[in-house]
Amino acid sequence: MAAGRLSFSNITALAPMVRVGTLPMRLLALDYGADVVYCEELIDIKMAQCHRVVNEVLETVDFVAPDERVMFRTCEREKDRVIFQMGTADPDRALTVARLVEKDVAAVDVNMGCPKEYSTKGGMGAALLSDPDKIEAILKKLVTGVSIPVTCKIRILPSLEETISLVRRIEETGVAAVAVHGRLKEERPRHPLHCDYIQAVARAVSIPVIANGGSLDLVKTNGDIEEFRRATGASSVMLARAAMWNASVFSDQGPFPLERVMEDYLKYAIRYTNHAFNTKYCLCQMLRDKVESPLGKQVQAAQTNAELSEAYGLQEFYRLTQERLQARRDALQSGSQPDRLVMDGDVATMAVKFERREYPPHITPKMFLLEWSRKEKLEQPQYEMVQRSQDRAFQSTVTLAEKRYRSTLWEKSKKFAEQAAAVVCLRVLGVPEGRIGEEDSGLVCKRKREGKTNGAAEEEASKKRHTAADLRQETDSSKAGNGGRHAADTPPEQPQRSGRARISF
Known part of the structure; x- marks a missing residue:
């Protein structure tokens, strides 16, 4: 790879996760020590309709759909470490989307492993595994068409020979790395991971192989990551559920208390005006078996980020953040040129x-x-x-x-x-x-x-x-x-915590 491009050797990555891999979670993972972060799978048809908008209030780059929904939001902090993952089954459309985002991300990844119907029904995700010709066409189109690295993420095939044959064919397209989830497309997290398949793939190709799928049995703490790497013979490791449950798994100083992790996540969600239902979903995933606790019930009942901030005692942070964002809006509007067409x-x-x-x-x-x-x-x-x-x-x-x-x-x-x-x-x-x-x-x-x-x-x-x-x-x-925020609310006094990272503007 050319100098300055992202390396996929010896890294630990936040895996792409639908509804989880949005900007707040990606920034949180980077804070705790992840080397690379993937966004959630975004479908090429929807992304191709987006236009790129520089959001001067949030200091982000937004890719906005015709109905004004923000499909993908990123910022300068992650620019050289975020990988844009797309769902696609069409080489031309894949290239259109890759060129749309290539100035704002570090690499582009093609999802070839998702077994869920919303992905496979369009011939995307794991459905591509049965069409090697299309895989080759998509990857070659991207590798020759964009200036950033191209990767893909697959699941294993029924036989080791088929799997190795496919990965060798993928390597010949010129991709920078391949991530391998060590399960068949019919298997689910409860099924054992086939570490021997990942190991055989890693030996068969010269490009970096990123091992994925070890969250349930093999990786529970940061110390387990290196053991998982050795067990699979892979160059790098990608974590999904282990990171979703507690992103401090990336920290060699962790794990940190879940309360701290959730508060740090919520601060990013407030800072970047993340959609409240997405914020709530991620918090509920972190709570896991505590989702029916008093805090869990308060989170489930919340309808806005303001109400979520009340659940975690972050009313003052929310209020100050809203004031700062409004001050930016006012400053930008007052400095605009109203008569300029x-x-x-x-x-x-x-x-x-x-x-x-x-x-x-x-x-x-x-x-x-x-x-x-x-x-x-x-x-x-x-x-x-x-x-x-x-x-x-x-x-x-x-x-x-x-x-x-x-x-x-x-x-x-x-x-x-x-x-x-x-x-x-x-x-x-x-x-x-x-x-x-x-x-x-x-x-x-x-x-x-x-x-x-x-x-x-x-x-x-x-x-x-x-x-x-x-x-x-x-x-x-x-x-x-105002998103339902009650201006008359008076936030309670919050005890100071030592050793806490502050999220600032």
């Missing part, structure tokens, strides 16, 4: 935030845009809404005359998001938007601008009702945007 594909965008106080109570940009479209004899504007899962903020795209407009800033309510989109459209078109102090454009009739009708008293009452409704909507949206 940027094309995002076919969408005209500006960094515009709708400020209600800048407009008369009965005048809005949406109203001006509607009146202008009528004057120009166009179809009325159409608004599309999306909601961001991590903070439940909204973003709207308005379509007018077959052209689309959007603000790059997210709003706390659907109403404000539509108004921001209307502002962008009006500014791009050079049309007045109705702000206070703006010269009368004649777009909205004098009666509407001044709010005077024959039934003035009735309109005033109606205006008050609408204002109250707006306030309720904004309040509800604000609560939703």
Whole structure:
């Protein structure tokens, strides 16, 4: 391998685990001593639809799906040690995804060992083991198409001869390493691991072999890792469940108390706004047989990261983290250039935030845009809404005359998001938007601008009702945007612990 590229010799790795191998767990494993960390298997069809977004608030790189879900999130801390594992059965699509992520990860891995139906039904995972030609086509396409190392993870085949033949064929594609789970695709963790197969494979090829599958019987503590390496004759070791249960298995100073490990994990989950249900799932895996304890029941009942922080006495950490993240959002928004037009594909965008106080109570940009479209004899504007899962903020795209407009800033309510989109459209078109102090454009009739009708008293009452409704909507949206955190909660005093690693910004 070229200088500076990731080495797979004599390493200990966090194995790819669905719903576990997200950013908080990967960073935790690195903290405790893992050399390399794999993300969870991500399906190529979904990843190919993503666009890369630099998240300046979280200081991460996010790969975001069309529905605004973050499919993969990474950061500078793990850039030279994270391996992106994909599920694929198509060489061209695999290359598309690999090129999408190659600047942000250390290597790309192809899953050829997952026996679960969600992977195999598409011809991916362990289903590839019966199609060596496709395995060769995928790996060759990746090895020649990207600048970073390519690896794969397999399960053993029914006979040792078949297994060795397959791995030799894999080696010829030019991959940097192969991980071998020492079980057949029909076998489960309760079945004994075939260390002799891994050992035979390691002797048969010259590339590094990474042994996997020893968590239940062979690896319980850090001291067992080297014994597992020797028993399999492998160059390196990959741990899944042992690391999921207590990531301090990677530390030669461990194991650490589970309470500490869970708190350290939760701090990363809060810091990187990990989805609460994913956070809860990982905590429950760590609790194992204690999941029905008082703490376990509190974790299971939690619906937000704020509620999970209460279960672990981390309310103050949560509060301070939210304040810091909000301060970053505010700083970024105040430093944006609202009048700078940027094309995002076919969408005209500006960094515009709708400020209600800048407009008369009965005048809005949406109203001006509607009146202008009528004057120009166009179809009325159409608004599309999306909601961001991590903070439940909204973003709207308005379509007018077959052209689309959007603000790059997210709003706390659907109403404000539509108004921001209307502002962008009006500014791009050079049309007045109705702000206070703006010269009368004649777009909205004098009666509407001044709010005077024959039934003035009735309109005033109606205006008050609408204002109250707006306030309720904004309040509800604000609560939703805070992820359910109760601002009035007072966190209890927490005892100081010595020798604890601090997660900082």
